[in-house]
Amino acid sequence: MEIIANLRLCLQPTDLATQLNGLSPPMKKEADSSAVTFVSTLAHRAQSLSPQKQKQKSLLQAGFNLSTDSDSSSSAYQHSPYHSGRDKERSFRVVSSAIPQKRKSQSAEGSDLNDSSDDDSSQPFIIQNGIGSSSKPQSFSSFEKKPAIVPKTPSPQPQFPPPDSVSVVIPSPSAAQRRQMQPEYKGICERYFPTGQEERLKAQHRAYPITTSNGPKVNKKVVPFTVTKPTEKEIGLKKPGNSLLLQRSGIPSHASASSPATTEPITQASIARFLRRKLRKKLKRTCGGPDTVFDIDDERLADLSANFFFVSEYRLGPGVSPVGDDFLAGCDCGTTCDPRTCTCLIDEEDSNELIVAYERLESGKVVLRKDFLDRKAMISECSSRCLCAKSDCWNHVIQRGRQVRLEVFDTGERGLGLRCLEPVIMGQFIDCYFGEVITKKDADARESANENQPSYLFSLDWLIGNGDHTYEDSYVVDGQKFGAATRFINHSCNPNCKIIPVSINRLTDQRLYYLAFFAIRDIPANTELTFDYHPNWDGSKQVDPNAVKCLCGEKDCRGQLWPNTRKKGNNYE
Numbered sequence: 001m002e003i004i005a006n007l008r009l010c011l012q013p014t015d016l017a018t019q020l021n022g023l024s025p026p027m028k029k030e031a032d033s034s035a036v037t038f039v040s041t042l043a044h045r046a047q048s049l050s051p052q053k054q055k056q057k058s059l060l061q062a063g064f065n066l067s068t069d070s071d072s073s074s075s076a077y078q079h080s081p082y083h084s085g086r087d088k089e090r091s092f093r094v095v096s097s098a099i100p101q102k103r104k105s106q107s108a109e110g111s112d113l114n115d116s117s118d119d120d121s122s123q124p125f126i127i128q129n130g131i132g133s134s135s136k137p138q139s140f141s142s143f144e145k146k147p148a149i150v151p152k153t154p155s156p157q158p159q160f161p162p163p164d165s166v167s168v169v170i171p172s173p174s175a176a177q178r179r180q181m182q183p184e185y186k187g188i189c190e191r192y193f194p195t196g197q198e199e200r201l202k203a204q205h206r207a208y209p210i211t212t213s214n215g216p217k218v219n220k221k222v223v224p225f226t227v228t229k230p231t232e233k234e235i236g237l238k239k240p241g242n243s244l245l246l247q248r249s250g251i252p253s254h255a256s257a258s259s260p261a262t263t264e265p266i267t268q269a270s271i272a273r274f275l276r277r278k279l280r281k282k283l284k285r286t287c288g289g290p291d292t293v294f295d296i297d298d299e300r301l302a303d304l305s306a307n308f309f310f311v312s313e314y315r316l317g318p319g320v321s322p323v324g325d326d327f328l329a330g331c332d333c334g335t336t337c338d339p340r341t342c343t344c345l346i347d348e349e350d351s352n353e354l355i356v357a358y359e360r361l362e363s364g365k366v367v368l369r370k371d372f373l374d375r376k377a378m379i380s381e382c383s384s385r386c387l388c389a390k391s392d393c394w395n396h397v398i399q400r401g402r403q404v405r406l407e408v409f410d411t412g413e414r415g416l417g418l419r420c421l422e423p424v425i426m427g428q429f430i431d432c433y434f435g436e437v438i439t440k441k442d443a444d445a446r447e448s449a450n451e452n453q454p455s456y457l458f459s460l461d462w463l464i465g466n467g468d469h470t471y472e473d474s475y476v477v478d479g480q481k482f483g484a485a486t487r488f489i490n491h492s493c494n495p496n497c498k499i500i501p502v503s504i505n506r507l508t509d510q511r512l513y514y515l516a517f518f519a520i521r522d523i524p525a526n527t528e529l530t531f532d533y534h535p536n537w538d539g540s541k542q543v544d545p546n547a548v549k550c551l552c553g554e555k556d557c558r559g560q561l562w563p564n565t566r567k568k569g570n571n572y573e
């Protein structure tokens with residue numbers, strides 16, 4: 001409660017436009033009053049209007065409604081499928097990943113939605129943060145307009161395969177073929193070894209036998225199941241005649257006279273090495289960049305490379321409309337922000353003091369202040385419009401991107417997990433939870449379609465109840481198909497990280513903000529990163545027998561990730 005109060009007391013349930021017009025004084029609320037938002041504080045401070053505030057004012061005068069309505073928030077929380085409590089902390093949970101929800105009442109439209117991102121023509125916009133191109137018509141807040149703030153270790157932008165890139169060039173083996181393959185290496189079928197331009201080229205150069213009886217088709221019957229270890233030339237396809245050499249039942253074949261077969265011995269190990277290299281290459285190209293590595297088996301790696309794309313920004317889905325950059329304000333502190341006066345910071349709830357989340361250590365690293373680590377306040381970073389944007393301002397942290405090398409690894413029963421490859425210090429930023437930003441309606445549909453599957457939905461409902469913003473029109477981040485490495489972070493009842501919401505537009509857009517992971521203690525290299533999926537756990541409640549069992553192995557493990565509150569009649573919350 002006290003943590004939320006930091007946010008709540010900043011916020012006033014009065015109409016900001018009215019306040020800005022001087023028609024009513026800003027009101028203060030008690031810490032335990034209903035949730036209200038930051039904007040009223042903004043209004044309060046705006047009475048001596050800085051140039052930025054003038055901008056806010058013109059925003060309001062232009063009809064942009066930032067007024068609050070605390071009444072609407074309470075019902076919204078009650079009906080939330082992603083968080084059933086009124087406590088703001090609830091909004092931090094990875095909703096369905098923690099509870100593969102079994103709600104049956106939702107409509108069936110989700111199955112389509114689930115696949116919608118396959119079609120590039122209907123792809124939602126990617127919000128850019130200065131990394132890579134940004135020719136998209138929509139953008140979220142200031143990220144699009146600040147080329148100066150380039151993260152030091154940016155992940156490359158994802159490259160989505162053209163819709164036809166998985167072709168018949170390497171057909172999936174039949175059931176009999178699959179039986180025959182086992183326990184041989186399973187990397188050849190298109191599912192596990194996604195095809196692309198390179199494979200098409202190989203096919204053109206007769207790497208695969210074709211049948212011409214009904215037009216040119218790959219002759220599945222003679223498609224080999226193993227691949228010789230290719231030479232460097234063959235991998236690079238430098239010469240048109242070069243092709244991947246195939247063998248069947250251990251008998252080498254020669255693809256063509258212009259590409260003599262390698263004489264290297266063919267072993268399972270060499271095949272595995274080749275495929276692993278290809279898969280890693282594909283993952284790096286389409287995905288995580290040099291700072292995310294994988295220590296998982298080939299099959300999982302291949303599955304991931306076929307079905308998941310790393311993104312380093314939000315992808316805005318249909319119906320998600322960010323507030324335009326024109327409404328963005330910036331501070332005029334200069335090259336380094338003054339924590340006593342910076343207008344990008346949010347007021348403390350019970351005073352005019354500003355909430356300062358970060359501090360710079362002697363080492364130069366900017367981390368969360370110790371006294372901020374236990375709080376439940378939102379962080380307000382400087383924006384791209386600030387004068388300090390091009391300098392090394394301490395109040396630009398998440399916008400500089402990930403600085404930590406991470407590794408996806410197999411935890412066993414808990415599925416894949418994420419660990420840091422270098423020590424992380426307490427308060428250090430790790431990365432954001434990125435993914436597709438979709439409407440609540442779409443999230444419900446996807447969830448219904450993925451019944452009993454872990455999903456990766458994360459509600460952006462921190463500021464619900466603010467003005468017209470209700471639970472029904474809130475957004476949800478889905479990290480299942482498009483996401484960051486943070487999407488692999490598992491739950492622990494004794495976690496070493498936590499998520500903190502961060503606004504980089506001083507809450508101008510209350511429905512779109514960032515979910516940033518920070519270390520809450522020093523974490524040695526090669527340690528699994530975890531956070532609490534249900535931070536407001538009430539220990540006095542019973543464990544829900546329908547909930548996903550927690551396997552964190554901690555001494556005080558609660559035994560469940562999350563109560564299955566969506567199940568009718570479930571009262572374990």
Ligand SMILES: C[S@@+](CC[C@H](N)C(=O)[O-])C[C@H]1O[C@@H](n2cnc3c(N)ncnc32)[C@H](O)[C@@H]1O
Pocket residue numbers: 094096097098099100413414415416417454455456487488489490491492548549550551552561
């Ligand atoms: C956001 S995903 C985390 C990454 C996931 N392990 C994977 O393989 O993609 C959340 C899912 O991981 C699993 N999980 C995470 N933490 C767990 C825990 N402590 N015990 C059991 N399962 C866990 C659950 O299946 C949950 O739905």
